[in-house]
Amino acid sequence: MSLMQTRTDALRLDAVRKDFGDRHALDELSIAIAPGEVYALLGPNGAGKTTTLNLILGFLQPEAGRIEVAGIDVGRDPLGARAKIAYLPETVMLHPSLSAIENLTYFALLGGRRIDAAQARDLLSEAGLQPEAHARRAAGFSKGMRQKVGLAIALAKNAQLLLLDEPTSGLDASAANDLSQGVRAAAQRGIAVLMATHDLYRVKDVAHRLGILRAGRLLAQRLTAELSAAQIESLYLELLASQDAAAA
Numbered sequence: 001m002s003l004m005q006t007r008t009d010a011l012r013l014d015a016v017r018k019d020f021g022d023r024h025a026l027d028e029l030s031i032a033i034a035p036g037e038v039y040a041l042l043g044p045n046g047a048g049k050t051t052t053l054n055l056i057l058g059f060l061q062p063e064a065g066r067i068e069v070a071g072i073d074v075g076r077d078p079l080g081a082r083a084k085i086a087y088l089p090e091t092v093m094l095h096p097s098l099s100a101i102e103n104l105t106y107f108a109l110l111g112g113r114r115i116d117a118a119q120a121r122d123l124l125s126e127a128g129l130q131p132e133a134h135a136r137r138a139a140g141f142s143k144g145m146r147q148k149v150g151l152a153i154a155l156a157k158n159a160q161l162l163l164l165d166e167p168t169s170g171l172d173a174s175a176a177n178d179l180s181q182g183v184r185a186a187a188q189r190g191i192a193v194l195m196a197t198h199d200l201y202r203v204k205d206v207a208h209r210l211g212i213l214r215a216g217r218l219l220a221q222r223l224t225a226e227l228s229a230a231q232i233e234s235l236y237l238e239l240l241a242s243q244d245a246a247a248a
């Protein structure tokens, strides 16, 4: 067996199919993500990005194929797999009357980990939240600040896979930049990241690899280091346009 084969991927989807009625929402989808790798899943509305995340989280069951998180089969052991996953939803819900530190210690405890205030501050800083905000009530937090606390909660969980759904939608450029840095910091800890996104322009900065999904099929996968930001955009637009032409 070669070295490549002995590596346990943080995430593996093998020929996954998901149907809603007579429609294939996902068709033979295969993706493998290594520890420490950031993978951006791109695609237009209805491509199947959220369905993919819901299958990985075990909220939906596939009609065919297999999903493994850190070597754990999601179909056989959904709770075991979920324990390896941190999920950052589009809107991070925090307790408004608690501070960032209190929210983090509370949610970490719910996830089975007790952390003290000093550890909470370190995690919040790693996620990019300014120290002045650590002890402030979350009620007044912007979307970007909530995302950072969400990211710190994900880091506290010691997960091996971080899932993000449209993390930069509704963020200004500076907040989106901060989030990208937080994602890269998570990857540097060895966490694999799968992010569903429409944000073509940030993909090169944040992701090592991208996949373009359209109508449940993966049309292309590329290393972002091999493409300029402009090439990523034209690849995306050309692939979708050629599919539209084929469907017409």
Ligand SMILES: Nc1ncnc2c1ncn2[C@@H]1O[C@H](COP(=O)(O)OP(=O)(O)OP(=O)(O)O)[C@@H](O)[C@H]1O
Binding pocket: 020, 025, 043, 044, 045, 046, 047, 048, 049, 050, 051, 052
């Ligand atoms: N619960 C459901 N019941 C029926 N059809 C569904 C359900 N969830 C998703 N679909 C369909 O599956 C397809 C994929 O949807 P999905 O939400 O995964 O796409 P997406 O890429 O996340 O889109 P967006 O960028 O708009 O979030 C779409 O055709 C959608 O209408």
